[in-house]
Amino acid sequence: MKPLTSVCGVFAALTIVCMAAGQDKDEAKQDLDNMQGGWRIVSWQMAEEKATGDEVKKMKVTVNGDMLTYEPGNEQKEKRTGTIRLDPKTKAFDWTLTDLEANMLAIYELQGDDLKIGFGNDGLIRPKRFEMGKENVVWMLVLKRLDAEQEVEKKTIKRLALFLIDAKTKGIAEQTETTGTGIKQIEIPEGTVAKKVLPDMNYTPSGKKEWVAKSVKMTLADDTLTEGQILLAKEIGSVTLQNVRNGGPRVVSDKGTRTWYVFLAEYDVAADSSAENIAQAKKDLEGFQGTWRRSEMIKVVINGDQMSNIDTRPGQEETMTGTITLDPHTKAVDWALKAGLGADFTKMGIYELKGDDLRILFGDGDDGRDTTFDGKVDGKDGWLLVLKREKP
Numbered sequence: 001m002k003p004l005t006s007v008c009g010v011f012a013a014l015t016i017v018c019m020a021a022g023q024d025k026d027e028a029k030q031d032l033d034n035m036q037g038g039w040r041i042v043s044w045q046m047a048e049e050k051a052t053g054d055e056v057k058k059m060k061v062t063v064n065g066d067m068l069t070y071e072p073g074n075e076q077k078e079k080r081t082g083t084i085r086l087d088p089k090t091k092a093f094d095w096t097l098t099d100l101e102a103n104m105l106a107i108y109e110l111q112g113d114d115l116k117i118g119f120g121n122d123g124l125i126r127p128k129r130f131e132m133g134k135e136n137v138v139w140m141l142v143l144k145r146l147d148a149e150q151e152v153e154k155k156t157i158k159r160l161a162l163f164l165i166d167a168k169t170k171g172i173a174e175q176t177e178t179t180g181t182g183i184k185q186i187e188i189p190e191g192t193v194a195k196k197v198l199p200d201m202n203y204t205p206s207g208k209k210e211w212v213a214k215s216v217k218m219t220l221a222d223d224t225l226t227e228g229q230i231l232l233a234k235e236i237g238s239v240t241l242q243n244v245r246n247g248g249p250r251v252v253s254d255k256g257t258r259t260w261y262v263f264l265a266e267y268d269v270a271a272d273s274s275a276e277n278i279a280q281a282k283k284d285l286e287g288f289q290g291t292w293r294r295s296e297m298i299k300v301v302i303n304g305d306q307m308s309n310i311d312t313r314p315g316q317e318e319t320m321t322g323t324i325t326l327d328p329h330t331k332a333v334d335w336a337l338k339a340g341l342g343a344d345f346t347k348m349g350i351y352e353l354k355g356d357d358l359r360i361l362f363g364d365g366d367d368g369r370d371t372t373f374d375g376k377v378d379g380k381d382g383w384l385l386v387l388k389r390e391k392p
Helices: 002-035 053-057 148-153 275-288
Strands: 037-046 060-064 067-071 080-087 092-097 103-111 114-119 139-145 156-166 183-188 194-197 210-220 225-232 239-253 258-270 290-293 298-303 306-311 318-327 332-339 346-354 357-363 382-389
Touching: 002 080, 002 103, 037 053, 156 239, 156 318, 156 332, 156 346, 183 225, 275 318, 275 346, 318 346, 346 382
Parallel strands: none
Antiparallel strands: 037 060, 037 139, 060 067, 067 080, 080 092, 092 103, 103 114, 114 139, 156 225, 156 258, 183 210, 183 239, 194 210, 210 225, 239 258, 290 298, 290 382, 298 306, 306 318, 318 332, 332 346, 346 357, 357 382
16 A cells, blocks of 8 residues: 555656646736736836936836836837736746847736836846846836826827938938938927929839928937928928838939939827727737748747748748737828848738738738738738737
8 A cells, every 4th residue: 555655656656746836937927917008117217327306207118918128218119028927925036038039037026006027147047026236127018007197198109201301401312222311310390391293203202292391390310400401291390200211213303404312201199099999909919929821931920019021932931020009090001120121110001800800901002011911912002011929
């Protein structure tokens, strides 16, 4: 009977271990569920450096599924996104950054609408307690949950602006493969709209013959400010243009005496902020989750708000990764690319989700976004993704 007793003891021990592991997993899921949503940063400290009140107002942390995105609120509008893994028993917090492939070791404390995260030295050492010092916490974030209204204020979708600038404008360069535009951003104020027709154009970008002349303030690549005039394809109100890039060949007008550079740039517009639209956006994003097949060699993987298009065709291997934003009211989808072809720019499209079938069209329509799938052909009318969910 002794061997039987030993076997029973082993089974009992294994049962206890399994139950404990299951309990830890449930608690981790509960903590992760309680972290979902947007968080404002109340306090930010790295070593001896503390962020000012004005600086922390621009910062934000968002948890979507198991993805955490940190926005430092700088002029470059940087974002750091990665997968988080929690251990409620030890309060261990791992943040694996997507773009850097680095794992940041930390500890956390979650109490209702208050969250504290302390990262160790260079993210390589896990702190033992919430105490600033090279052996414990080197980077401390103290967070407060954003309420629904505060989260809505941040919701925007992208639009695309087509515009011309006189080639003689000081500090502006034509964008080539090796030379940028020399423009960081353009501030377009409210003001009188003047219509302008360029005579004797060698061609008309997007068929636009009449342009909107606006006086603007431009921040150049060297951070100097200059004032000038641009010709917009249409009136877009008071906005800030960013991610300025080449929009086509130069335009020559006025019997060959004037030359214009053609540019495209992104700007933000407010998304539908109704509670119904926000709830539907979350529901649609949940429906996006998982692996989707375009073909045998091409798949799309969506985890949280991160979408990757992975092409494994021989000689065409490429992975494009970025953050997606949905607006169910207009069926708009923005894909802010951070890696791969088109990195640092936003692809603008529309989507259609029906169970295990998903269509996304990144088109060439007005504002850089089409409004319908009708009659659209991949390659001819933009980039059409026809996806089928891959079963586990």
